Amino acid sequence: MTRPRIILHVAWYLVKNRAINPFLKKRSGQILLVLITGLFLINSLQYLIGEASSRTVLDAVRPYLHGLGLDHRSIAVLISGFLIIYTIYTLIKGKPIYLREEEYEVLLSQPIGLDEFMLANIISILISPLILTPAFFGLALFGMVFTGDPIRGILGMFGGLILLSGTIMVEILFKLAVRKTGRKLPLIILFIALLAAGITHSLIARTYSLILGIPYMPIAASLVYPFSKSVSLTGAIAVLFLGYVEIGGLSLVASVLSRKIDIEDLSPRSTVNIKLFEGGIPRIKYGSPRNILYSYLFTSRVLSSKHLLGLTILLSVSGLAGLAARRLIGIPGDASIAFIEIFIPMMIGMALYTLSSHVLAMDLRCYWLYRTYVIDMAPVAGAIISKLAVNSVEAASIMLIGLSFYMNKIHLLLMIPYYLPAGIAGAAIQLITLSYLASKRQVIRETTAGIYSVEGLTAVLLEIIIIAVFMGVSSLAFYLSGQPLPVLVAGGIISIIVSYPLLRFVERIIGDIMTYYDVLI
Amino acid sequence: MVNALVLADLYKTYPGGVMALRGLSLMINEGEIYGLIGPNGAGKSTTLKITVGLLKPDKGGVLIYGKSVMRNRIEALKLTSYVPENPVVFKNLTVKEFLRFITGLRSIKWEEIIDYAEYLVEGFNLSEKENTMLYQLSRGMLQKVLVTAAFLVRPKLMVMDEPMAGMDPEAQHFFKKEVKRLVSRGATALISSHLLDMVERFCTRVGIINKGRLVAEGTIEEIKKIASEESSLEEVFLKIVKG
Numbered sequence: 179m180t181r182p183r184i185i186l187h188v189a190w191y192l193v194k195n196r197a198i199n200p201f202l203k204k205r206s207g208q209i210l211l212v213l214i215t216g217l218f219l220i221n222s223l224q225y226l227i228g229e230a231s232s233r234t235v236l237d238a239v240r241p242y243l244h245g246l247g248l249d250h251r252s253i254a255v256l257i258s259g260f261l262i263i264y265t266i267y268t269l270i271k272g273k274p275i276y277l278r279e280e281e282y283e284v285l286l287s288q289p290i291g292l293d294e295f296m297l298a299n300i301i302s303i304l305i306s307p308l309i310l311t312p313a314f315f316g317l318a319l320f321g322m323v324f325t326g327d328p329i330r331g332i333l334g335m336f337g338g339l340i341l342l343s344g345t346i347m348v349e350i351l352f353k354l355a356v357r358k359t360g361r362k363l364p365l366i367i368l369f370i371a372l373l374a375a376g377i378t379h380s381l382i383a384r385t386y387s388l389i390l391g392i393p394y395m396p397i398a399a400s401l402v403y404p405f406s407k408s409v410s411l412t413g414a415i416a417v418l419f420l421g422y423v424e425i426g427g428l429s430l431v432a433s434v435l436s437r438k439i440d441i442e443d444l445s446p447r448s449t450v451n452i453k454l455f456e457g458g459i460p461r462i463k464y465g466s467p468r469n470i471l472y473s474y475l476f477t478s479r480v481l482s483s484k485h486l487l488g489l490t491i492l493l494s495v496s497g498l499a500g501l502a503a504r505r506l507i508g509i510p511g512d513a514s515i516a517f518i519e520i521f522i523p524m525m526i527g528m529a530l531y532t533l534s535s536h537v538l539a540m541d542l543r544c545y546w547l548y549r550t551y552v553i554d555m556a557p558v559a560g561a562i563i564s565k566l567a568v569n570s571v572e573a574a575s576i577m578l579i580g581l582s583f584y585m586n587k588i589h590l591l592l593m594i595p596y597y598l599p600a601g602i603a604g605a606a607i608q609l610i611t612l613s614y615l616a617s618k619r620q621v622i623r624e625t626t627a628g629i630y631s632v633e634g635l636t637a638v639l640l641e642i643i644i645i646a647v648f649m650g651v652s653s654l655a656f657y658l659s660g661q662p663l664p665v666l667v668a669g670g671i672i673s674i675i676v677s678y679p680l681l682r683f684v685e686r687i688i689g690d691i692m693t694y695y696d697v698l699i
Numbered sequence: 700m701v702n703a704l705v706l707a708d709l710y711k712t713y714p715g716g717v718m719a720l721r722g723l724s725l726m727i728n729e730g731e732i733y734g735l736i737g738p739n740g741a742g743k744s745t746t747l748k749i750t751v752g753l754l755k756p757d758k759g760g761v762l763i764y765g766k767s768v769m770r771n772r773i774e775a776l777k778l779t780s781y782v783p784e785n786p787v788v789f790k791n792l793t794v795k796e797f798l799r800f801i802t803g804l805r806s807i808k809w810e811e812i813i814d815y816a817e818y819l820v821e822g823f824n825l826s827e828k829e830n831t832m833l834y835q836l837s838r839g840m841l842q843k844v845l846v847t848a849a850f851l852v853r854p855k856l857m858v859m860d861e862p863m864a865g866m867d868p869e870a871q872h873f874f875k876k877e878v879k880r881l882v883s884r885g886a887t888a889l890i891s892s893h894l895l896d897m898v899e900r901f902c903t904r905v906g907i908i909n910k911g912r913l914v915a916e917g918t919i920e921e922i923k924k925i926a927s928e929e930s931s932l933e934e935v936f937l938k939i940v941k942g
């Protein structure tokens with residue numbers, strides 16, 4: 179027995195807490211909203227009056243995309259392929275569905291059915307993104323500048339929403355399916371077979387196989403088709419409609435599955451952290467505070483077997499992907515190379531920012547502890563920055579190994595050390611921002627559960643800076659990779675040598691900021 | 700006498716392998732203020748979470764006024780309110796929105812309880828914060844908001860995990876007064892606590908839990924007799940727990 183009134187009541191307050199209040203009641207949310215909407219309106223006026231230049235970004239980019247064998251259909255197929263991989267990942271993890279602490283402790287101890295909660299949760303997942311429009315209005319703006327058409331921009335925004343809700347729904351659906359059927363192997367085999375068939379077919383036929391699009395094409399196409407001039411506006415609207423239909427279908431199946439849901443299928447997020455340490459807490463030898471902090475924050479993380487395994491896998495996948503791409507499309511022409519050299523570092527830079535902000539949030543959870551027990555914060559800063567710098571070198575290696583195989587340019591691998599000083603600089607900027615923000619927050623309130631993430635405008639700026647740094651080194655690296663070998667090697671050695679004093683320098687400065695800033699100023 | 704709560708032979712092992720409860724049973728009658736005390740990690744919070752259906756016991760059952768939490772979740776929880784161990788709240792709701800959210804789940808009309816809500820908010824010195832978002836409140840204030848919600852929903856059984864943690868003396872006083880008033884009108888309370896002298900003067904009956912088992916139970920006087928000592932509950936507690 180489900181009670182519609184209760185479901186709507188819960189859904190309303192979930193949406194309010196997750197989406198409405200954070201944006202509409204906070205100053206930074208309001209500013210972002212006004213800024214982006216304003217930009218969109220001003221720009222679309224320009225387009226409507228016809229004063230904007232008739233040559234759009236899309237026109238400029240299209241030849242490169244075609245050079246890579248990419249059109250709207252194949253991009254959608256690729257996105258669908260990623261969703262298949264995400265499905266397999268979800269199935270393998272098969273963990274409970276994680277809820278925010280308050281949704282678990284406060285809401286689930288109230289007299290509501292767990293199925294009622296799940297339905298409200300699903301409704302909120304479908305609606306919340308619509309309200310978090312500032313970010314998505316950004317997508318509309320991007321779409322408009324990209325295609326030169328405000329309407330396509332707005333359609334693209336809805337496409338983005340469909341992809342976002344669709345991804346979350348896929349995760350919930352398959353977690354429920356695993357818990358309910360108790361057998362995940364058949365599902366895993368099914369999706370792996372699909373993926374393998376798609377990849378094989380792609381390699382043989384030298385095209386992006388539609389097999390990869392089988393499960394998720396409507397959702398994936400929703401994001402891509404509105405941006406393509408080869409799809410008419412009505413065609414794009416039809417695709418969006420199909421995307422919504424697919425999400426509706428997924429939600430419906432999820433709703434039906436959630437009827438049999440059990441309290442053990444749900445879990446508060448804090449238990450994720452318990453799981454993280456189940457493999458054992460890093461063993462740390464006694465030593466100077468500096469050594470202990472470095473071995474806890476740096477060595478034990480960077481050299482953990484889990485981390486090394488992940489790195490090895492990603493390096494191999496990237497190398498194989500590079501070889502596969504060479505076979506599929508052939509060594510790219512100059513125009514396409516220029517495009518790749520901008521586009522790929524941008525994507526990797528984004529991923530790097532997401533990863534490093536997560537790492538920082540986890541490390542600084544016990545900021546209060548360091549503040550209380552550690553006299554000198556410099557080693558804390560140094561260890562965290564070293565870790566992030568190593569992460570960016572790793573990201574660069576993953577990118578460069580793939581590209582060097584794809585473009586048959588093994589010299590590229592010599593460029594890896596160049597990313598070390600840049601990684602240190604980027605990490606320093608992130609950490610300074612966070613410790614400055616932390617100094618403004620009430621230390622007492624934020625104690626053990628303190629969350630050190632940046633939001634809103636600051637996050638956007640920080641992300642842009644980090645991506646720009648990564649792209650900057652990358653273009654330097656691509657440019658230099660044409661130089662004679664001794665030059666490359668010398669540059670690499672200089673990069674490594676410079677890194678050490680640079681690290682000590684920023685470590686000193688940030689350490690002081692972390693120790694004294696809020697106390698003295 | 701009416702059984703407000705029956706916990707029968709509860710066992711619980713966490714995924715990591717920790718055996719938190721090993722055959723815990725207890726019975727609480729209507730009108731009691733039952734204090735559950737025990738050292739850190741004894742299993743108090745686990746017991747209370749099982750009581751309100753947030754965890755599933757490996758074995759054993761929970762009856763609230765004869766209704767099984769596992770089989771009849773909604774009906775059982777309609778009679779119950781719960782204050783969690785940590786002050787977790789919906790951060791982006793205001794105090795008022797949060798209270799309306801929680802009370803709205805029980806088909807209680809806001810107009811019917813608005814006076815009581817104002818009385819509680821005033822008693823806890825939260826009047827100025829009514830329209831403040833919860834992420835801007837201090838730990839003690841959040842605790843007061845959660846307790847306010849637990850009083851507001853007209854519970855028959857109040858399950859509270861260290862409800863006075865972080866409350867100032869004035870708030871503690873108001874809290875105890877309000878619990879006593881509700882209990883005198885037919886409610887029942889199960890409260891876990893570390894504050895032994897508080898338990899000594901406030902609870903009508905006490906259970907001591909250690910390593911997942913109930914090791915002693917009774918009125919304060921009875922427990923002191925078990926330990927055959929004329930001393931404070933603190934000394935009795937240490938004696939029983941240490942064996």
Ligand SMILES: Nc1ncnc2c1ncn2[C@@H]1O[C@H](COP(=O)(O)OP(=O)(O)OP(=O)(O)O)[C@@H](O)[C@H]1O
Pocket residue numbers: 449452713714715717718719737738739740741742743744745746
């Ligand atoms: N989510 C969890 N996963 C694994 N073990 C847990 C979990 N929660 C609690 N435990 C373990 O179960 C045991 C009982 O914990 P519980 O929280 O019930 O104790 P408690 O009596 O409330 O202690 P305290 O007085 O510190 O609040 C402890 O050994 C604890 O480590």
Ligand SMILES: [Mg+2]
Pocket residue numbers: 743744745784860
């Ligand atoms: Mg506890």
